[in-house]
Amino acid sequence: MIYLDNAATTFPKPEIVYESVLDHMKGYGANPGRSGHKLAIEAGRVIFKGREAVSRLLGIDNPMQVVFTSNATEALNLGIKGTLIGGDHVITTSMEHNSVIRPIKALERVGVENTIVECEADGSINISKIEEAIKKNTKLIVMTHASNVTGTLMPIEEVGLLAKKYNLVFMVDAAQTAGVYNIDVGKLNIDLLAIPGHKGLLGPQGTGILYIRDGLEVMHFKEGGTGSKSQELSQPEMMPDRYESGTPNTPGIAGLTKGIEFILKEGTAKIRGHEEALTQYFIDEVKKIQKVKVLGPMDAKKQAAVISINIGDEDSSEIAYILDKAYDIAVRPGLHCAPVAHKTIGTFEQGTVRFSIGYYNTKEDIEKAVSAIKDICQQI
Amino acid sequence: MIYLDNAATTFPKPEIVYESVLDHMKGYGANPGRSGHKLAIEAGRVIFKGREAVSRLLGIDNPMQVVFTSNATEALNLGIKGTLIGGDHVITTSMEHNSVIRPIKALERVGVENTIVECEADGSINISKIEEAIKKNTKLIVMTHASNVTGTLMPIEEVGLLAKKYNLVFMVDAAQTAGVYNIDVGKLNIDLLAIPGHKGLLGPQGTGILYIRDGLEVMHFKEGGTGSKSQELSQPEMMPDRYESGTPNTPGIAGLTKGIEFILKEGTAKIRGHEEALTQYFIDEVKKIQKVKVLGPMDAKKQAAVISINIGDEDSSEIAYILDKAYDIAVRPGLHCAPVAHKTIGTFEQGTVRFSIGYYNTKEDIEKAVSAIKDICQQI
Numbered sequence: 072m073i074y075l076d077n078a079a080t081t082f083p084k085p086e087i088v089y090e091s092v093l094d095h096m097k098g099y100g101a102n103p104g105r106s107g108h109k110l111a112i113e114a115g116r117v118i119f120k121g122r123e124a125v126s127r128l129l130g131i132d133n134p135m136q137v138v139f140t141s142n143a144t145e146a147l148n149l150g151i152k153g154t155l156i157g158g159d160h161v162i163t164t165s166m167e168h169n170s171v172i173r174p175i176k177a178l179e180r181v182g183v184e185n186t187i188v189e190c191e192a193d194g195s196i197n198i199s200k201i202e203e204a205i206k207k208n209t210k211l212i213v214m215t216h217a218s219n220v221t222g223t224l225m226p227i228e229e230v231g232l233l234a235k236k237y238n239l240v241f242m243v244d245a246a247q248t249a250g251v252y253n254i255d256v257g258k259l260n261i262d263l264l265a266i267p268g269h270k271g272l273l274g275p276q277g278t279g280i281l282y283i284r285d286g287l288e289v290m291h292f293k294e295g296g297t298g299s300k301s302q303e304l305s306q307p308e309m310m311p312d313r314y315e316s317g318t319p320n321t322p323g324i325a326g327l328t329k330g331i332e333f334i335l336k337e338g339t340a341k342i343r344g345h346e347e348a349l350t351q352y353f354i355d356e357v358k359k360i361q362k363v364k365v366l367g368p369m370d371a372k373k374q375a376a377v378i379s380i381n382i383g384d385e386d387s388s389e390i391a392y393i394l395d396k397a398y399d400i401a402v403r404p405g406l407h408c409a410p411v412a413h414k415t416i417g418t419f420e421q422g423t424v425r426f427s428i429g430y431y432n433t434k435e436d437i438e439k440a441v442s443a444i445k446d447i448c449q450q451i
Numbered sequence: 452m453i454y455l456d457n458a459a460t461t462f463p464k465p466e467i468v469y470e471s472v473l474d475h476m477k478g479y480g481a482n483p484g485r486s487g488h489k490l491a492i493e494a495g496r497v498i499f500k501g502r503e504a505v506s507r508l509l510g511i512d513n514p515m516q517v518v519f520t521s522n523a524t525e526a527l528n529l530g531i532k533g534t535l536i537g538g539d540h541v542i543t544t545s546m547e548h549n550s551v552i553r554p555i556k557a558l559e560r561v562g563v564e565n566t567i568v569e570c571e572a573d574g575s576i577n578i579s580k581i582e583e584a585i586k587k588n589t590k591l592i593v594m595t596h597a598s599n600v601t602g603t604l605m606p607i608e609e610v611g612l613l614a615k616k617y618n619l620v621f622m623v624d625a626a627q628t629a630g631v632y633n634i635d636v637g638k639l640n641i642d643l644l645a646i647p648g649h650k651g652l653l654g655p656q657g658t659g660i661l662y663i664r665d666g667l668e669v670m671h672f673k674e675g676g677t678g679s680k681s682q683e684l685s686q687p688e689m690m691p692d693r694y695e696s697g698t699p700n701t702p703g704i705a706g707l708t709k710g711i712e713f714i715l716k717e718g719t720a721k722i723r724g725h726e727e728a729l730t731q732y733f734i735d736e737v738k739k740i741q742k743v744k745v746l747g748p749m750d751a752k753k754q755a756a757v758i759s760i761n762i763g764d765e766d767s768s769e770i771a772y773i774l775d776k777a778y779d780i781a782v783r784p785g786l787h788c789a790p791v792a793h794k795t796i797g798t799f800e801q802g803t804v805r806f807s808i809g810y811y812n813t814k815e816d817i818e819k820a821v822s823a824i825k826d827i828c829q830q831i
Contacts, residue, residue, distance in 0.1 A: 144697025277700025317524025320657025
């Protein structure tokens with residue numbers, strides 16, 4: 072199997088990730104922060120080491136500002152709904168995933184207004200359109216760092232400066248970039264950063280991260296046992312307990328920590344370099360094929376390692392099915408949970424066949440994928 | 452290490468649970484329900500097998516009524532907040548965990564009234580007090596199946612009939628009982644059932660379950676990608692997707708499924724029999740020790756395998772510390788995230804030393820624990 076569905080979840084993970092999950096489960100599988108015995112303390116230590124690793128990777132000063140969630144969707148819901156109240160206005164883009172669009176649409180019920188800024192056909196955004204969308208009651212700008220459909224990189228540095236200028240909260244969805252691109256929350260003026268643990272960070276599924284800037288008020292949406300201030304009937308205010316009720320995914324976080332340590336050791340420059348080279352090679356080869364239409368910027372410098380294509384008017388699901396059955400190549404067809412993005416790039420009906428490259432892919436994988444696409448084009 | 456903190460998380464798990472987690476991560480670590488390729492389909496199949504196993508264990512007719520959550524706290528928040536709106540009234544008991552009490556208290560902000568029915572000093576409840584608490588606007592009764600402090604079993608069968616009689620929604624927190632006691636949601640008139648995956652069900656941390664009775668309207672509190680109806684900007688209504696936005700904890704659910712299959716094979720009668728015998732032996736031995744005060748029913752037929760004790764007026768944390776350091780015995784001291792329960796049993800200041808027994812504990816473990824308690828009593 073050639074796995075080119077890394078934008079959904081990276082696979083495989085570094086061996087040390089598997090080992091670390093198993094180590095926790097078998098060796099010290101206690102509940103962190105709930106008791107004082109040796110195993111519980113060891114479990115708690117692992118969670119804290121996880122916060123430290125996340126902080127090192129993202130330029131976060133205080134590890135206690137790192138909240139573990141079950142996935143990026145939860146982190147996005149928490150950040151978006153914890154910031155906005157009735158009467159507020161939020162700005163986002165037409166390249167967002169449903170994990171951004173759906174919470175924003177749901178908030179219309181309680182009187183939160185939104186503007187979805189229209190992007191170009193390659194997924195890029197004209198930043199002046201964001202500035203024009205700012206109103207008196209605008210509270211938040213939330214946007215992806217890179218589209219999960221076309222890979223298009225968004226100008227988060229410039230938008231961060233804009234948010235700062237207008238004193239707006241700035242939230243970034245780094246689902247397709249964290250662990251591959253260098254992200255420094257301070258330098259980029261990011262107030263809220265949502266990340267899945269199981270994509271670029273190379274951790275297990277069931278993990279996610281929300282970074283919350285120190286001093287930013289974010290309302291929690293779950294209450295429960297925190298292992299801290301147990302005597303109180305209201306949710307404790309302290310970070311990160313306020314947002315982490317109930318038993319965490321300790322084995323998942325143990326694995327995620329090792330994934331991040333692996334990235335810190337390799338360096339994002341090396342990881343990015345590898346993915347960029349394969350992405351450019353793939354784009355260069357497939358755009359030569361007559362029936363193939365490549366969506367997005369078609370430039371690995373301007374996009375993450377996510378490439379959407381279509382073959383003539385063929386249904387994207389049909390192409391993905393053939394790739395899987397006849398060539399043992401795993402890709403993802405359809406709308407990729409981002410319908411507005413597909414409207415933007417003009418593929419709402421057809422969907423796209425998405426190839427997403429990970430650090431463990433080789434040039435041979437890409438050559439075989441290109442060859443399969445050529446084959447299919449000849450047969451169709 | 453003698454592990455007697457199974458009420459926080461069971462440890463160890465059956466070997467097959469570890470293997471299954473690893474199998475998913477290494478063998479088919481794709482994203483379930485997001486793509487159509489072989490690995491994604493295999494991941495999706497595992498999630499569905501998980502729903503089937505949960506259904507078999509709990510007498511659930513339709514596996515699609517099983518929602519996977521990150522823990523029981525999330526399941527409780529979802530069930531409680533998804534059912535109640537301003538103007539409603541909810542009834543609960545004074546033996547609840549903060550994962551029930553704190554969401555209910557938080558709902559006071561939006562005008563949801565509550566009655567916390569006072570329990571007896573052994574944790575038991577007089578069911579007529581629940582009936583007396585029912586008002587015109589009562590919508591929900593939510594209560595634990597067994598206290599996480601004293602183990603006291605609550606009369607959920609009778610309360611289920613009461614809820615049915617008055618047409619109220621009945622929610623049960625089975626954090627201390629699922630996997631050990633026979634629970635049939637139909638027979639017990641349970642509308643909502645919250646369960647952690649990592650306690651009696653012997654699964655990994657990072658997993659939880661909410662059963663929702665077919666036809667019951669429960670509002671979701673997270674929106675995002677569901678892999679279904681991707682074209683829609685509003686959350687899909689279909690079960691269980693409506694409540695499961697974002698990538699699930701697939702390796703965790705794979706492990707949990709094996710934990711449940713292990714329980715189905717052993718049978719809850721055998722598991723309960725083992726835990727009951729050890730619980731009664733422990734109670735009988737420690738209640739003979741002069742300085743020891745045993746809280747709760749002191750009868751293994753009336754309580755789950757959770758026993759709280761105190762030694763004279765000694766601080767519970769101090770005793771737990773000695774048990775860990777000098778005897779290598781893991782227990783949990785303090786308030787166990789259930790302050791109202793400690794007020795009920797009169798231990799709010801001192802807390803209790805909680806011994807919680809699991810299926811993997813042996814009689815020798817309990818003998819050593821009893822011997823350690825005797826030792827400590829002599830030295831203090």
